[in-house]
Amino acid sequence: MPSSIVLGATGITGREIVKALAADQEKWGKVYALSRSQKDSYPSHVVHRPIDLLTSAEEMAKSLEGVEGEYVFFAAYMEQAEEEKACEVNGKMLSNFLKALDLTNASSKVRRIVLVTGAKQYGVHLGQPKNPMLETDPWLTDSSVWPPNFYYVQQDILKSFCAEPKHNHISWTVTYPNDVIGFAKGNFMNLATSIGIFAAIHRELASSQNEKGFLPFPGSESFYTRFDSFTSAPLHAQFCLWAASSPRAANEAFNVVNGDVQSWQDLWPRVARRFGLQIRPNQFLHAERDEYSGLQKTTTLKTKPPLSILADEIGLRGRVGESKLEQRINLEAWSKLDSVRAAWDRIVQREGIERDGLQKATWAFCDFILGRNYDLVISMSKAREMGWTGYQDTWRSLADVFDELEAEKVLPKTRA
Structure with missing residues (x-):
């Protein structure tokens, strides 16, 4: 049975991913729930490990000793008042974590990394987007017009990591939920x-x-x-599990809304x-x-x-x-x-x-x-065409x- 690692395990999306993984032990095996502190009680096959994603890769590696899994779900997020700071902080959180996986050699076991982002992908925080929003819509990258977007930064970091020759066994999936309903x-x-x-x-x-x-x-x-x-947080969690195990979801980004x-x-x-x-x-x-x-x-x-x-x-x-x-x-x-x-x-x-x-x-x-x-x-056509029915x-x-x-x-x- 594979093991899984969930970053941001106490957040609204991460908490539901942990719950969904824990509910099907026969399929998903051991679950490592990583966050600053533990706020929920877990069954025995879910192990909480404290981690500070604002530290260096070397410090994170110490927290990751003995932690490994075939599937990684990165649902951590640190809010910042300024977009430039959000890019810096959230980008470093992901890049240092990925480096820490290399430092502990846990990356050798990883098969897929699911990154949770959101509909800021389409600039919904900036004004009227094109409707319906499609995963093929252009990124807003012209710095003379648009502010920086940390979701773009994180996706570039993840794609570059998976593209390295030593990581050719790792694929990625990105989710774009919107107005998440959860607790x-x-x-x-x-x-x-x-x-x-x-x-x-x-x-x-x-x-x-x-x-x-x-x-x-x-x-x-x-x-x-x-x-x-x-986006219902429990439904998003089910989508993440589907995306992690679906061959067709490898190296793809998906809108994830209720339908x-x-x-x-x-x-x-x-x-x-x-x-x-x-x-x-x-x-x-x-x-x-x-x-x-x-x-x-x-x-x-x-x-x-x-x-x-x-x-x-x-x-x-x-x-x-x-x-x-x-x-x-x-x-x-x-x-x-x-x-x-x-x-x-x-x-x-x-x-x-x-x-x-x-x-x-x-x-x-x-x-x-x-x-x-x-x-x-927000269109769900791409996910539907690839087999998602949630x-x-x-x-x-x-x-x-x-x-x-x-x-x-x-x-x-x-x-x-």
């Missing part, structure tokens, strides 16, 4: 946590004032009826019902609470939209406008309101949940995800994470 202990950079806290507080505010509870959509009115593609194309006009009313709230019939005409006045924010994204790189080829010269973030309620500012903090304190004291949730939730990330005024449609209903994946967040006492039990 990891201590990790608040996920959409479900922020939305869940936002909804729970609105329920509390309504209850304390004996009002009918409404859940306002805080993002772009335009995006509310546009389309997005999401449905969703919109907040469908999801948001379901979120409201899940938390015992309603949607106002005229929500985009209704003035929210007086204390929310001044929380509206519109930001024009600075770079050219990624669609512009293909504008001439597809006949849209002169028709690609600026992309914007439009927040009806800027969540970063909302989370600091006295009334919001007081409502959260009441919930924490009554329900015994984690106090840090309101403070640590990544509100700026949620502002961005909900505030975009452009569609994100699918996950996006609402079901979001509801499942809400349940998990409640069980872990990150959110209060608010199911209607």
Whole structure:
């Protein structure tokens, strides 16, 4: 039975990869879960080993003594405020780890390395991409127009490593998930946590004032009826296992999304019902609470939209406008309101949940995800053609994470 190595084992995507590998011991054998610290309990065939990916290859090699496997899943990521720094830090993390595999001679046993990246591949953080997004779309590498992209840096590092003659037995696969729906202990950079806290507080505010509870959509009115593609973290994990063992997936990059194309006009009313709230019939005409006045924010994204790189080829010269973030309620500012903090304190004291949730939730990330005024449609055709059949209903994946967040006492039990 082969062994596997998972980097970033406590992150949202890495945690699910470990769980998926552990669930099928007969096929995947021993699993080495590598991260700074252990946050989950594991069965006996999953071994946690601490590692600091910010250290040198030589230091990492000491942590990797006795660690070897045929399959490596690199799902580690270190957020940085500046793109240049993100390239430097995340690039070194991967390159030093790969060097460490050589130093311990573990690379002689590796057969495939799966690198987890994301839809920043297409510049979705920069503005309107071409829809649907395809793996053959051009990279945004002109430094006079586009900021650096650490996903490009990592892919180049991995491809160069596998191309070395001494590594001709190693192939690579890259995944491009988008707007990942999942949960990891201590990790608040996920959409479900922020939305869940936002909804729970609105329920509390309504209850304390004996009002009918409404859940306002805080993002772009335009995006509310546009389309997005999401990735369930458990589904992504299953894809990674498929990609690691599929001969056709060798040396290929793949979009990995749920398979449905969703919109907040469908999801948001379901979120409201899940938390015992309603949607106002005229929500985009209704003035929210007086204390929310001044929380509206519109930001024009600075770079050219990624669609512009293909504008001439597809006949849209002169028709690609600026992309914007439009927040009806800027969540970063909302989370600091006295009334919001007081409502959260009441919930924490009554329900015994984690106090840090309101403070640590990544509100700026949620502002961005909900505030975009452009569609994100990501094609799964390439993976389908190569034999991948996985699918996950996006609402079901979001509801499942809400349940998990409640069980872990990150959110209060608010199911209607």
